[in-house]
Amino acid sequence: KAGVTQTPRYLIKTRGQQVTLSCSPISGHRSVSWYQQTPGQGLQFLFEYFSETQRNKGNFPGRFSGRQFSNSRSEMNVSTLELGDSALYLCASSLAGAMNTEAFFGQGTRLTVV
Amino acid sequence: GENVGLHLPTLSVQEGDNSIINCAYSNSASDYFIWYKQESGKGPQFIIDIRSNMDKRQGQRVTVLLNKTVKHLSLQIAATQPGDSAVYFCAENWDNYGQNFVFGPGTRLSVLP
Numbered sequence: 001k002a003g004v005t006q007t008p009r010y011l012i013k014t015r016g017q018q019v020t021l022s023c024s025p026i027s028g029h030r031s032v033s034w035y036q037q038t039p040g041q042g043l044q045f046l047f048e049y050f051s052e053t054q055r056n057k058g059n060f061p062g063r064f065s066g067r068q069f070s071n072s073r074s075e076m077n078v079s080t081l082e083l084g085d086s087a088l089y090l091c092a093s094s095l096a097g098a099m100n101t102e103a104f105f106g107q108g109t110r111l112t113v114v
Numbered sequence: 115g116e117n118v119g120l121h122l123p124t125l126s127v128q129e130g131d132n133s134i135i136n137c138a139y140s141n142s143a144s145d146y147f148i149w150y151k152q153e154s155g156k157g158p159q160f161i162i163d164i165r166s167n168m169d170k171r172q173g174q175r176v177t178v179l180l181n182k183t184v185k186h187l188s189l190q191i192a193a194t195q196p197g198d199s200a201v202y203f204c205a206e207n208w209d210n211y212g213q214n215f216v217f218g219p220g221t222r223l224s225v226l227p
Contacts, residue, residue: 004157033213043158043203043217056212090157092213100146100207103215105157 002027004093004106012112018079021109025072025093031055032074033103034066037088046089049074081113122201124222133191137204137218142185144206148215149178149189153200161189161202191223199225 005024013019025032033056034046045058049068066076072093078085088110092103127133139147145166150158162173164180164187171178177190187204201222205215 006157031213033215035217042219043205045214045216048213050213056209056214058214092215094213100210100213102148102160102163103205103213104160105150107155107157 004091004104006089006091006106006109008109009107010110010112012114013081014114015081015083017081018077019081019111020075020077021089021091021111023074023076023091023093023106025074025091026104029093029095029104030072031094031103032068032072033092033094034074034076035090035092036060037090037108038086043090046076078111083113086111086113122220122222124224126224126226127194128226129194129196131194133189133194133198133223135189135191135202135221135223137187137189137221139185139187139204139206139218140216141206141208142182143208144216145210146207147178147180147187148205148207149176149187150203150205150217151198151200152203152220158203194223194225196225196227199223 007022031050033048037043048056052068063079068074088108090108092105094103148163149161152158164171164178175192179188201220203220204218207215
C-alpha cells in the first residue's frame with residue numbers, strides 16, 4: 001500500500017510569490033491534515049480537510065489556504081510569501097471518520113523563501 | 115528533515131539499554147495520543163497510540179504509559195538500537211471529529227555504541 005506522497009520535495013520561491021503544494025493520501029483515507037514544521041515553532045497544525053470540506057483550522061493567516069478533491073488528494077496554497085514561511089510542510093492522512101485515528105505523514109515539502 | 119527545536123532536550127542511552135522519553139501534554143480534555151519518530155530528512159513516523167481510557171499500551175519493543183492525573187505521557191523503548199536514534203514527538207488530540215493534533219517540542223534520542 002503506497003504511503004502519503006507529497007510533491008514537490010523541495011521548492012525555492014521569492015518573497016511575494018505564491019506556491020501550491022500537493023498531497024496524495026493513503027488509499028482509502030479521507031482526511032488530510034497539513035502542518036508546518038520550523039526549528040523555532042516545531043510542528044504546528046494548519047488545517048484539516050475531510051470529504052472535500054475544511055473541518056478544522058489552525059492559527060495561521062488567511063494567506064494559507066487549502067482544498068481537497070473528490071479523490072481525497074489535497075493541495076495547500078500560500079500566497080504573498082514571506083521569509084518566515086520557509087519551513088517543512090507536512091501532510092498527514094487518516095481514515096478519521098467518526099473519531100480521531102492514526103495519522104500518517106508524508107516526507108514533506110521543504111519550502112525556502114528568498 | 116526539519117528536526118525541530120533549536121534546543122531540543124536530548125536523551126543519550128547505551129545500545130541495548132532501555133529508553134524512556136517523557137512528554138507533558140497540555141490539555142486535560144485530550145483523549146487520544148500518538149508517539150512519532152522523525153529521522154533526518156523524513157516525515158514523522160507513527161510509532162504507537164493510546165486513548166484516554168487506557169493507562170498502558172504495548173507494541174513491538176515499545177510501551178506507552180499515560181497518566182491523566184498529571185497530564186504525562188511516556189514512551190519506553192526496550193533494548194534500544196542505533197536505528198532508534200531520532201527525534202521523538204508526542205501528539206495530543208481532543209477533537210473527536212478532527213485530526214488536529216498538538217505536538218510537543220520533541221526529544222532527541224541518541225544511541226551510543
